Amino acid sequence: MSLSTHLLVHGGRRVALVAAAALTATLTLASPAAAHAEVEADHPQALAQNVTLTFVSEAESADAGFRELRVVLPKGIAPEDITLDEAPKGWKLKATGDGYTVAGPALKAGVDAEHSIKVRQLPDEKELAFKTVETYSDGEVSRWIELPTADKEPEQPAPVLKLKAAAPGATPVATSPSPSPTQSAAAPTPSAEASDADASPAAEDSAADEDDGISSGVVIGVIVVVLLLLGGGAWWLARRRAASSES
Template sequence: MFTPRLPAHAGRRIALAGAAALTATLALAAPAAAHAEVEADKPQALAENVTLSFVSEAESDSAGFTEMRVVLPEGIAPGDVTLDEAPKGWKLKATSDGYNVAGPALKAGVDAEHKIKVRQLPNAKEIAFKTIEVYSDGKISRWIELPTGGAEPEQPAPVLKLKAAAPGATPVSPSPSPSPTETATPSQTPSATESDVAAAGSEHEAKAAEKDDSSSTGVVIGGVLAALAVLIAGAWWLVKRRNATSQS
């Protein structure tokens, strides 16, 4: 009985194909590369009249940003913040623990950038600005996690590292907590879009979102590993069959 001989490189090709499939699928299952960042023109503790620049990278191909909700760190009051720059038509509204900046939806794939002027930075080594991004299709991205136990969070909050305070620098008197107000983008027509949603998502929501993401990733990886095991087993069987045929 004639049995077709499997080419010597066939087994290797199958194994390589399986490995490539695993790599591609794991890449899709990994967290999005998009993130939120903050920078300062004077990143120094107790510095006054500091401009903070925020950038939220777009991670949707079908919807654009409509709002950013920012929780201010301890030492910066909502009344100490004014809007410096933002997308056309966006305006700032103070909240009890931070501010919202919102307006007409940006185009899909366009990063959201805005700047605020802060009366004075706190006396700290670093400060975090928990940020929630809202898209025109209702999707919400929460960049609110802080490092714990040395582990890098999947959805890290923007963190600004500060130099030590200048000699003789002292804290200015704190500003009173204001009632919610709006600051229009300079030289722009204020948007009719409004949002009274609180600046930060609850810890419960954050943990639930993290649990859902972990579960989905685990299911995907488990399925990929099972498929790879089948491919490797098939390659091993074909190579063994070839060797047996060669010896007969």
């Protein structure tokens, strides 16, 4: 092989290696980061009712399993608007101030945590973010709560659900049932306080009458006793004077 041919072949290999490395780097940068917490819906549409949302948290620890997931609900979904549909055996849902937790016996290491909730109605938005905090049995915590910004993609993105536009004529439902007219118009049962207040004037009048009766009786009795004493004293005095005169 001539020197020129050798140089040509060697140079071609170097170019191929550099090109392969560049292609690998490009693909790596272009590929999205692997999601470790995801959410899906059976009816991903704004203002849709009775929608089932399914959450999947991918296990990262080789030594511990999930024991609790905490989800922050987006604006437009209140904790009282959801119910637990499915979860790992023994796991229970508990409402929090801004969302809910679902927890129970720790899963085996390497097992993904999946649960579903039923939502009364989705809000009228284009997308919904469900910030999720995962807790393992050894106390390790993973926070998938970051939202994308204009200049960079988050390293630990929160699960995001994209929604279709609301169906024509769809409207938000009431946040909570209103009391029925019958219940509102019904006469309330008197409370203990109201009964006591209503009964107080009569009780006071009765007590006052009773006190007056007792006071009058006492005064009359005292007067009678005094008169008797005075009468007895006068009789005794008159008799004594008569006895003195006779002697």
